[in-house]
Amino acid sequence: MERGTPIVTEMQVIPVAGYDSMLMTLSGAHAPFFTRNLVIITDSAGHTGIGEIHGGDYTCLALRSCIPLVVGQPIGTYRAILDRIRKASKRAREDDGEGIQSLDISKLKFVVKAEWAIECALLDLMGQYLDLPMCELLGNGKQRDKIETLGYLFYVSDKEKADLPYLDESFSSDEWFRLRRQEMMTPEQIVQQACVLQEKYGFRNFKLKGGVLRGDQEMEAVRALKKQFPEGRINIDPNGAWSLLEAIELCRPMEGILSYIEDPCGPEEGFSSREIMAEFKNAVHLPTATNMIATNWRQFYHAAALKSVDIVLADPHFWGMEGSVRMGQVLQDWGLTWGSHSNNHFDITLATFAQVAAAVPGQPTALDTHWIWQDGQNLLLDTPKIRDGYLEVPQGPGLGVTLNMDRVIEANQLYNQMQSHDRDDAASMQYLIPGWKYDSKKPCLVRE
Numbered sequence: 001m002e003r004g005t006p007i008v009t010e011m012q013v014i015p016v017a018g019y020d021s022m023l024m025t026l027s028g029a030h031a032p033f034f035t036r037n038l039v040i041i042t043d044s045a046g047h048t049g050i051g052e053i054h055g056g057d058y059t060c061l062a063l064r065s066c067i068p069l070v071v072g073q074p075i076g077t078y079r080a081i082l083d084r085i086r087k088a089s090k091r092a093r094e095d096d097g098e099g100i101q102s103l104d105i106s107k108l109k110f111v112v113k114a115e116w117a118i119e120c121a122l123l124d125l126m127g128q129y130l131d132l133p134m135c136e137l138l139g140n141g142k143q144r145d146k147i148e149t150l151g152y153l154f155y156v157s158d159k160e161k162a163d164l165p166y167l168d169e170s171f172s173s174d175e176w177f178r179l180r181r182q183e184m185m186t187p188e189q190i191v192q193q194a195c196v197l198q199e200k201y202g203f204r205n206f207k208l209k210g211g212v213l214r215g216d217q218e219m220e221a222v223r224a225l226k227k228q229f230p231e232g233r234i235n236i237d238p239n240g241a242w243s244l245l246e247a248i249e250l251c252r253p254m255e256g257i258l259s260y261i262e263d264p265c266g267p268e269e270g271f272s273s274r275e276i277m278a279e280f281k282n283a284v285h286l287p288t289a290t291n292m293i294a295t296n297w298r299q300f301y302h303a304a305a306l307k308s309v310d311i312v313l314a315d316p317h318f319w320g321m322e323g324s325v326r327m328g329q330v331l332q333d334w335g336l337t338w339g340s341h342s343n344n345h346f347d348i349t350l351a352t353f354a355q356v357a358a359a360v361p362g363q364p365t366a367l368d369t370h371w372i373w374q375d376g377q378n379l380l381l382d383t384p385k386i387r388d389g390y391l392e393v394p395q396g397p398g399l400g401v402t403l404n405m406d407r408v409i410e411a412n413q414l415y416n417q418m419q420s421h422d423r424d425d426a427a428s429m430q431y432l433i434p435g436w437k438y439d440s441k442k443p444c445l446v447r448e
């Protein structure tokens, strides 16, 4: 009889691309396509484990360089496998640009860690071997069957202004699919966006991506949302675009309207983002959330010491699945709150969020997901459902989902047709404002 856990027989890394709307953020305008990397690992028991992480050639190559450290290893030693990958990684301890929004791969690589897609695929295999859902292998095991999720609202620019191949869904029979590719820049259109999302997915909580218009104009949209959804938790995230003074002026009158505020300000005048956020909290009585100033344990130590942050959005692509749940445990013990950040993603990441959030103790804040902007381009045969505002946790063993290989091949073909695989929101933005350049302290449409 064979002893021990199954052995990894193959690891594939497949880069994929999908379609996006002209979503606006501090960094510019989302391009027509977004990229991700998939990891597919098979084992000697005949199981397949999958993971998804950010796109781009850097991450793809980093993942491929890990193959010799994974193939041939027993899946039960997944912690040792990941440890060897971490030790072999050449990531220098350079300045990672903390607290400053950056899509530049030279900075992003310090936050997003490719190996977490491998962790996900190995945990998927372990779950299948043990016949248990992944959430049972994390932290204290499964805490809930469904995850409260928020409607992630974006300003959307008119795609006709850019000579780029954005998807047109105006003929879709689905109201949300039609709407999501159209221009939405006014408070009324943001409220309409939220209403259509509520109708389709049942969201009760909303987050507006800020850093696009002047802060007072964005607060007008927040007020309109609160008027429409008086019971809803409404949050805005300008990715640190406002100065401390501006953030205080904008947010003080919003006490009682905003439920919390995400990364209102960042580093300034020689003070770190954690120090500035602590000063913000002294002045404004709102809980703060971040995915920018506590993206690793060292940053979190200082954020916690300064009491800068109440809600840590511990994206498993930054922290790993075990790391994110570990953060959830610490936050619960300290009376703080867990949540997760997201970027554009396919439904494999959606399933990962579901499994991780299912294992987080306490009362997480409603989960972020960009997936609603990609719904319909699924790479799984059994995409987890968001119903009545909750993401359902897959019940099957491991990640609990099955790849649709035909769709993966199509998404890989789309990726291969792209000239560049790295995210560049400035290029699309330059169709709206010629010569536009990123400025971490100026909303993207404010350039006077």
Ligand SMILES: O=C([O-])C(=O)C[C@H](O)[C@@H](O)C(=O)[O-]
Residues within 6 Å of the ligand: 025, 209, 237, 239, 291, 341, 342, 343, 344
């Ligand atoms: O919560 C956040 O900060 C994000 O979701 C940041 C991302 O850059 C998001 O705005 C995006 O991907 O466009």
Ligand SMILES: [Mg+2]
Residues within 6 Å of the ligand: 237, 239, 262, 263, 290, 291, 292, 341
């Ligand atoms: Mg954020």
